[in-house]
Amino acid sequence: MNTDDLVQIALDLVGFARLPADSAIYVPGEGLHKVLFGLDIGTAELVLARQLGYDAVIAHHPVGVPHRHWPVYERHVELMVAAGVPEEAARAAVAPRLEALRVAGQARNYEQVSEAARLLGMPFLNIHCPLDELGRRVLQETVDAVLVEKPQGTLDDLVWALAALPAARRAETEVQVLLGHPEAPAGRTHVAHGALTNGGYDVAQACYEHGLDTVVYIHIAYADLLRLREAGRGQLIVTGHLVGDAVGIEPYIAALRRQGLRVDVLSQIFA
Helix, strand or coil, X not given: CCHHHHHHHHHHHHCCCCCCCCCEEEECCCCCCEEEEECCCCHHHHHHHHHCCCCEEEECCCCCCCCCCHHHHHHHHHHHHHCCCCHHHHHHHXXXXXXXXXXHHCCXXXXXXXXXXXXXXXXXXXXXXXXXXXXXXXXXXXXXXXXXXXCCCEHXXXXXXXXXXXXXXXXXXXXXXXXXXCCCECCCEEECCCCCCCCHHHHHHHHHHCCCCEEEECCCCHHHHHHHHHHCCCEXXXXXXXXXXXXXXXXXXXXXXXXXXXXXECCCCCC
16 A cells, blocks of 8 residues: 555545645655544654654645645535535634635745655655544534424533534534523534634634534634623534544545455544
8 A cells, every 4th residue: 555545545535536635645655554643743753653664644734735735624614515604604704714824834844754754754744634524524414414403402402412423422622502592492503624724703704603503613712702702692612622523534444444454543533
């Protein structure tokens, strides 16, 4: 197996034709039998992998593409429109952070970790959006199943269902209602994930203003949460970052293992 194969397996799981801009192969490699997977990979983890005899390292979070991964944030538009938000409103909601991400990318050192991998001779890649999209589908399906069985299901009902996912059961963080009363009906619920990072205040508010009652994020900045609370509209559930990511990572790792690859992970949440 080679690094292209590792990418293709991820793409096939979600039906993507190409690797999004927040994912990349930094050091290609072939003849891979034993790989290390981590949510976040730096030089230390690459050295560890070399010392422990791994053939390649896979990171989830972007490492060497911060200057060009910002367009992936536009996926929020596609997801909001599919949920019923008018396209003009959806584009207006993503515009401020899209620009902020583009500008911030110019300040980042995008070479450090990938160059360390090259010098170590360690095949290295990261796969972000495809696995987040896989996780988004699982989270949305979990929410939808609750509301089909129980149309008047509450926020607490959604929390219980999300907390029952294997990754959530293993995590030290909790699935939480951060906006709204736990016993309130969840109503129309949108899982906003798989678009580089959470949509913050603007995406959630656009959802609330166009008929969606509840938004599910995997995380949110406290300042954005305070703005949403001050606006006094809508409901918000947060799964926890590691849990939200693990839901999409686990099926990918399982797919790699079905191909006969040994995959060890730097996590107690996904195995």
